Amino acid sequence: MKFVNNLALGLFLACAGPSAAFAPATVASSTKQTSALFADVSIGIFGGGTVGGGIVEILEKKKEYFEKMTGNTLNVKKICVRDASKPRDFELPEGCSVTTEYSDILEDDSIDMVVEVMGGTTQAKDVVYDALKSGKNVVTANKALIAAYMPEIEKLLADINGKRETAVEFRYEAAVCGGIPIIRSLQSDFVGDDVQTVSGIINGCTNFMLTAMDRDGKSYDEALSEASALGYAEEDPTLDVGGFDARSKLKILMRLAYGVDVEEDDIPCSGITELTKLDFEYAKMMGGSIKLVGVASQVDNGDVSAFVSPCYVSADDSLFAVNGATNAVELVSKNLVCTTLIGEGAGRYPTANSCINDIVALAKGDKTPLPFNPASEDTKYEGDYSSDFYIRLKYKDCLGITRQCGETCEKYGVSIHSILQNPIKRKADAAFVLITEKVPVSKIKQVCAEMESLEWCNGPAFYMPVLGENWATAMV
Numbered sequence: 520m521k522f523v524n525n526l527a528l529g530l531f532l533a534c535a536g537p538s539a540a541f542a543p544a545t546v547a548s549s550t551k552q553t554s555a556l557f558a559d560v561s562i563g564i565f566g567g568g569t570v571g572g573g574i575v576e577i578l579e580k581k582k583e584y585f586e587k588m589t590g591n592t593l594n595v596k597k598i599c600v601r602d603a604s605k606p607r608d609f610e611l612p613e614g615c616s617v618t619t620e621y622s623d624i625l626e627d628d629s630i631d632m633v634v635e636v637m638g639g640t641t642q643a644k645d646v647v648y649d650a651l652k653s654g655k656n657v658v659t660a661n662k663a664l665i666a667a668y669m670p671e672i673e674k675l676l677a678d679i680n681g682k683r684e685t686a687v688e689f690r691y692e693a694a695v696c697g698g699i700p701i702i703r704s705l706q707s708d709f710v711g712d713d714v715q716t717v718s719g720i721i722n723g724c725t726n727f728m729l730t731a732m733d734r735d736g737k738s739y740d741e742a743l744s745e746a747s748a749l750g751y752a753e754e755d756p757t758l759d760v761g762g763f764d765a766r767s768k769l770k771i772l773m774r775l776a777y778g779v780d781v782e783e784d785d786i787p788c789s790g791i792t793e794l795t796k797l798d799f800e801y802a803k804m805m806g807g808s809i810k811l812v813g814v815a816s817q818v819d820n821g822d823v824s825a826f827v828s829p830c831y832v833s834a835d836d837s838l839f840a841v842n843g844a845t846n847a848v849e850l851v852s853k854n855l856v857c858t859t860l861i862g863e864g865a866g867r868y869p870t871a872n873s874c875i876n877d878i879v880a881l882a883k884g885d886k887t888p889l890p891f892n893p894a895s896e897d898t899k900y901e902g903d904y905s906s907d908f909y910i911r912l913k914y915k916d917c918l919g920i921t922r923q924c925g926e927t928c929e930k931y932g933v934s935i936h937s938i939l940q941n942p943i944k945r946k947a948d949a950a951f952v953l954i955t956e957k958v959p960v961s962k963i964k965q966v967c968a969e970m971e972s973l974e975w976c977n978g979p980a981f982y983m984p985v986l987g988e989n990w991a992t993a994m995v
């Protein structure tokens with residue numbers, strides 16, 4: 520099953536979701552009756568920037584619709600920002616005040632729900648923890664916070680809810696892939712299924728850059744400054760180009776799909792900084808393209824391995840045609856076989872849309888007692904992932920290169936599938952590519968280290984996984 524456009528995505532939600540639109544409108548226990556028809560749900564938002572502004576706009580625009588849907592009037596009562604005097608690019612709702620004091624929201628007993636869209640992992644952590652402790656439901660878009668503190672948040676929720684009659688809820692749909700409903704999908708639509716592989720283009724900035732470099736022939740620097748100008752890059756772009764943003768998201772998806780908690784640093788992570796024009800030329804020669812992909816998959820014994828890396832993606836892969844800042848997540852599973860969710864991974868309205876879905880679900884009284892899904896007792900994490908690999912080696916011309924490559928690979932048990940060589944345009948760029956059969960990455964590292972020490976090797980070897988079992992047959 521593949522859903523590759525907005526219409527299909529809509530259908531997916533309508534067909535596969537828990538029939539949210541038809542659920543009876545239950546009034547959240549902490550809401551206050553303000554009229555004969557509707558109770559009042561008061562919301563405090565931390566952050567009035569890109570996402571915060573979008574949330575306020577959508578809540579105001581669809582107020583009546585949400586009243587009918589939830590039985591509650593959703594009121595943004597206070598917004599906390601860093602600088603209250605800064606002009607805002609959205610209209611403040613009637614009766615809403617702007618503050619710089621956290622306590623104005625956290626200690627306001629009339630506020631039922633806190634939406635944290637200010638970012639960071641220090642003050643945002645205090646805000647989220649304090650809100651939960653004071654019995655307020657929390658919605659956040661903060662993947663960095665969740666990736667860094669997931670087990671701690673889980674424990675905090677268990678401690679708090681163990682002492683309460685009505686559980687406080689924690690929702691974070693916007694934290695992974697912005698507008699794509701991947702969190703709720705993994706929480707509710709794969710419960711009877713077994714996910715075998717999660718692979719995704721989960722960083723819009725790098726996908727935008729790789730598309731610009733591959734399709735439009737832009738240099739790395741040109742692509743990065745264009746991505747920054749369009750607001751696709753994080754404040755510190757190392758998080759994007761180094762693969763670290765994608766790794767935080769993959770960590771969250773792994774917990775939801777497999778029940779495993781992995782330290783982020785234990786997930787092998789390579790960014791896009793070592794890619795050169797040559798790699799795009801070879802990828803074209805092979806008929807595919809290069810994408811930064813996060814992959815987590817079940818290995819033969821049921822354990823899970825993972826990595827974030829630029830990957831060769833063949834033309835028949837559903838990730839191949841995902842260009843620009845678009846995100847996509849492909850789930851291969853036992854029952855559904857193959858499901859791909861594609862959409863906007865960032866931006867004001869896509870991200871706010873996901874926050875709104877969480878807010879409305881809470882206002883309806885929907886429950887998600889285990890926001891990270893149950894932990895698995897027996898699934899272990901395997902750090903040494905296996906794949907077919909692409910190894911690019913720059914060389915100085917001499918005799919015996921092919922023989923030495925063969926000998927080095929044989930020494931480490933690496934089987935070579937093919938050797939590719941483009942016509943040499945500049946001597947300094949002379950390079951060839953080895954494609955290997957499936958092998959653990961540790962072996963590839965050993966092969967690369969040994970090849971780099973050989974006399975003909977002209978600089979560091981570069982390797983990346985080749986995705987898909989059938990990449991060779993998809994070659995043109």
Ligand SMILES: NC(=O)c1ccc[n+]([C@@H]2O[C@H](COP(=O)([O-])OP(=O)(O)OC[C@H]3O[C@@H](n4cnc5c(N)ncnc54)[C@H](OP(=O)(O)O)[C@@H]3O)[C@@H](O)[C@H]2O)c1
Pocket residue numbers: 565566567568569570571599600601602603605635636637638639642660661662663693694696697864865866867870
């Ligand atoms: N933008 C996206 O496309 C996107 C996508 C997915 C997830 N997210 C996540 O959503 C969150 C918000 O992102 P954003 O793009 O909306 O950020 P943003 O445009 O920079 O807005 C941040 C807002 O938070 C306020 N703020 C920041 N630090 C604060 C502090 N210490 N105390 C009080 N207020 C503070 C800022 O106040 P001032 O306005 O006064 O400076 C600003 O209004 C982040 O966690 C981000 O990772 C964003």
